[in-house]
Amino acid sequence: MKITIVAGARPNFIKIAALIREIKMRPEAGLHFRLVHTGQHYDQKLSQIFFEELQIPAPDVNLTVGSGSQAEQTGRIMIEFEKDLIANPTDMVIVVGDVNSTMACTIVAKKLQTKVAHIEAGIRSFDYSMPEEVNRIVTDALADYYFTTSSYANDNLRLSGIDQSRIFFVGNIMIDTLVWAKDRIKKPDVIDTRSLKRNGYYVITLHRPSNVDNVAKLRSILDSIEAGIENSVAVFPVHPRTAKNLDQCSWKSDKIILVDPLSYFEFIYLVQHSAGAITDSGGIQEETTVLGIPCITLRPNTERPETISEGTNELIGDDLQKLVSSLNKIKTGTWKNGRVPALWDGRTAERIVDILTGM
Ligand code: UD1
Numbered sequence: 001m002k003i004t005i006v007a008g009a010r011p012n013f014i015k016i017a018a019l020i021r022e023i024k025m026r027p028e029a030g031l032h033f034r035l036v037h038t039g040q041h042y043d044q045k046l047s048q049i050f051f052e053e054l055q056i057p058a059p060d061v062n063l064t065v066g067s068g069s070q071a072e073q074t075g076r077i078m079i080e081f082e083k084d085l086i087a088n089p090t091d092m093v094i095v096v097g098d099v100n101s102t103m104a105c106t107i108v109a110k111k112l113q114t115k116v117a118h119i120e121a122g123i124r125s126f127d128y129s130m131p132e133e134v135n136r137i138v139t140d141a142l143a144d145y146y147f148t149t150s151s152y153a154n155d156n157l158r159l160s161g162i163d164q165s166r167i168f169f170v171g172n173i174m175i176d177t178l179v180w181a182k183d184r185i186k187k188p189d190v191i192d193t194r195s196l197k198r199n200g201y202y203v204i205t206l207h208r209p210s211n212v213d214n215v216a217k218l219r220s221i222l223d224s225i226e227a228g229i230e231n232s233v234a235v236f237p238v239h240p241r242t243a244k245n246l247d248q249c250s251w252k253s254d255k256i257i258l259v260d261p262l263s264y265f266e267f268i269y270l271v272q273h274s275a276g277a278i279t280d281s282g283g284i285q286e287e288t289t290v291l292g293i294p295c296i297t298l299r300p301n302t303e304r305p306e307t308i309s310e311g312t313n314e315l316i317g318d319d320l321q322k323l324v325s326s327l328n329k330i331k332t333g334t335w336k337n338g339r340v341p342a343l344w345d346g347r348t349a350e351r352i353v354d355i356l357t358g359m
Contacts, residue, residue, distance in 0.1 A: 001356065003033045004090040004109075007059075008040035008077070008101025010050060011174070011283050014264060015096040015119060017054035018176035022349035029357045034088060038077045038101040039064040043240060045261040053184075053264050054177060060088075070100065070131055077104035085112055092117055092356075095139060096173070098282075098303075103135035110142045119173055119352065121146035122153030123303035129210065132282070136303070147173075147352055150306050150341060170351040171343025174283055175290055179346030181268055188266035190235055190259050191273070199275045202229055202327075204256065207239035208280040211298055215249045218242070221298060224320040225278055226253050228327035234278070235270060237262045276330040278323070285313045290344055294335040296326045311338040 007016045016035070023031045037059035041047045050056070063080035065073060077100060085093070085108060093109040095102045096119040109116045118139050125133050140146065140157065148154050149172040157167050190196065204225060212218050225234060235257045238246060246258070262270060268287070271277055276294035277284055285304050288295035289311025300317035307313035312335065316322040329335050343351075 001031055001092065001359070002090045003031060003092045003094055003356070004036055004085065004088070005033050005094045006036050006038065006081075006101055006105045007096065008038035009099040010041050010046045012096050012099060012101065013047065013050040013054060013056060014177045014283065015173045017050075017056050018173050018180065018349040019094070019119070019352060020056060021180070022353045026353055029353055031353065031356060034090065035059045036081065036084060036105070037062040038081065038105070039066055040073065040077070040099060040101050042066055043261075045263075046240070049263045074100045074104045077101055078108050081105050081108045082112070085109060085114065090114060094119065096120055098132040098135045098139070100131070100135060103138045106139045106142050115145070116143045117145040117147065118143040119147045120149055122148045122157040122167070123150070124156045125301045125303040127301050130208070133303070149344070152305055168351075168355050169343065170355070171345060171348040172286060172341070173348040173352070174286055175344040176346050176349050177264075178268065178287055178290055181265060184265055185269040185272065186263070186265040187269055188259070188262050190257060191270075194233065194257055196233070196235070198273045201232060201274055202234040203271050203274045203277045204234050204236040205239070205277070205279045205281050205284060206298065207241050208299070211280050212242045212245050215245050218245055219249055219251055220320065222251060222253065222256060224323050226255050228324040229255060230331070232275070233257060235259060237267065276327075276335070285311075286344070288312055289338055290340050292338060294330045296323060298323070306341045310341050312336065
């Protein structure tokens with residue numbers, strides 16, 4: 001079977017790494033893949049370093065679409081991917097996650113009568129103000145096969161009318177890469193330069209438009225974190241989207257250490273040795289659950305509810321008072337314990353390849 005694997009943005013690279021590793025380990029499965037990088041993320045620190053560390057082969061093509069408004073970026077991906085898919089027909093396009101590249105390439109493939117499989121299908125925040133939620137809904141309305149991370153995702157797909165025979169509960173492929181990386185993690189420089197001790201600091205990541213595009217809001221979040229961590233410090237690897245806005249308000253703090261985006265091995269080291277994470281990312285809610293690290297999520301909702309019901313995650317929405325009380329819970333050691341959700345076991349890619357081989 002010929003498959004085309006699409007990846008465009010940082011979280012996609014972490015997911016396709018596991019799938020590609022498994023395909024390469026099992027040549028007898030007869031899966032021949034072509035890798036398309038849409039170029040949605042192009043900075044060395046958001047893209048190239050992930051290919052190097054996660055041993056992802058160089059893409060067969062980079063569509064170099066770059067940045068733009070939602071419509072500009074989506075449109076450019078569609079225009080370029082259509083040309084590529086016509087020139088390189090395939091039996092199946094595999095898309096992962098919920099970024100603009102996921103949705104754009106799904107639409108193109110379906111209009112060219114090509115089957116689409118979606119890895120991480122079915123999760124929903126029901127928050128239509130998030131571009132990712134629109135991407136999830138459009139992708140899942142069109143896909144042919146759905147690889148899911150949870151029973152919640154399975155239910156969402158069934159409720160939207162998708163036949164059970166097309167839904168495959170395989171677990172969380174992002175965790176495959178986490179399990180593989182556990183022996184390879186790398187201490188980031190900031191640990192030594194700032195003499196950070198295990199459990200002696202927090203990790204911050206913020207990049208959602210709803211938290212970072214309004215400079216006043218971004219400032220008030222960081223001010224509250226600064227107050228809440230009291231005598232501790234926090235390391236904040238700054239996403240380019242957030243960096244632009246931080247530059248605008250020239251925000252500075254002794255307790256919040258701003259660093260460039262870290263590599264995957266460095267970032268996992270940082271989280272694993274921290275007291276807790278404060279984030280608005282999707283993937284970090286999952287990774288902290290598996291690592292058993294407290295996670296405070298600055299969003300009113302999540303498409304990954306099992307990280308709350310089973311894992312170490314809590315949502316605090318916009319409630320900055322709750323942020324301070326949550327940090328206090330971590331400090332006093334009264335944060336809840338969690339468990340790892342079903343099939344988040346590092347063997348998801350193996351199950352996907354089994355299913356693809358049987359098709
Ligand atoms: C995208 C995804 C989001 C994912 C995130 C992870 C969508 C709609 N959003 O958000 O789901 O969680 O990636 O990082 O697909 N930029 C750079 N260098 C880069 C890439 C982007 O400087 O390599 C800048 C762009 O100029 C842009 C901003 O960052 O202004 C946002 O980039 P974009 O790809 O639109 O979305 P993200 O916020 O990264």
